[in-house]
Amino acid sequence: MTPTTPWSPNSFTPADPAYFKVKLTTWALTWGLIFLASLVPGVLLASGASVPPWLAIIPALLVLVIALLILRILRRQVRAxxxxxxxxxxxxxxxxxxxxxxxxxxxxxxxxxxxxxxxxxxxxxxxxxxxxxxxxxxxxxxxxxxxxxxxxxxxxxxxxxxxxx
Structure with missing residues (x-):
């Protein structure tokens, strides 16, 4: 144990780098399921249901953008x-x-x-x-x-x- 003094970010013991793989797998499973759910209006539109075209496109794009933004900071979260x-x-x-x-x-x-x-x-x-x-x-x-x-x-x-x- 180190003496009680102010600490710097470099003095912390970091998480194991393999933890990023755990977070990445969790991210892929979670956002993959959410993306599949966002495709439901598109499937309904393709099957002939009365669904506005924007409702088939906007949810999938929104989910994709949010998922990619989260992916962008995932490695930094693990390093923190x-x-x-x-x-x-x-x-x-x-x-x-x-x-x-x-x-x-x-x-x-x-x-x-x-x-x-x-x-x-x-x-x-x-x-x-x-x-x-x-x-x-x-x-x-x-x-x-x-x-x-x-x-x-x-x-x-x-x-x-x-x-x-």
Whole structure:
């Protein structure tokens, strides 16, 4: 753990680069289904239903534009994820447009859990969830390699027990 001093973005431990593949797969599945749903008016028009032509084109174009804009910032979102272990607290950083840094004192941690969904397991990743004594202060550390996630969990639990109020 590093001493308690002001931190720079370079001092954070970043998310694993493989987490981008998880986010990209999730993006493709989500926006692929939304795009298919936006094609329904076009299919109805092609089958002879009374649907205005603009209703067959505008939704699909709108979905495509929004999906591509989200894709454009996806890599930056993953690069913005990180955490920093300090002497007295744990700092979680996230966000591109709306940046967020959550500082959790070790003595306020209630429990720490390691989770992984099917896509994360496919790439050997997990996420760490820290729940605190304060209401609404839950931190998520995404894109951790599985072994690193379990080791971090053990360090945080040990630090929490040591600093318990």
């Amino acid at each position: 994820l990180g955490y920093l272990e300090r002497e007295e607290d744990f700092v979680v950083s996230s966000g591109v447009m709306w940046r967020k840094q959550l500082v959790i004192p070790y003595g306020r941690m209630q429990y720490v859990e390691v989770n992984s969904g099917p896509l994360e397991r496919r790439y050997g990743l997990c996420q760490l969830t820290l729940n605190t004594a304060g209401a609404g202060a839950t931190a998520h550390v995404y894109g951790l390699p599985e072994a690193q996630g379990h080791a971090l969990r053990e360090r945080l639990v040990a630090a929490g027990e040591e600093k318990m109020l």
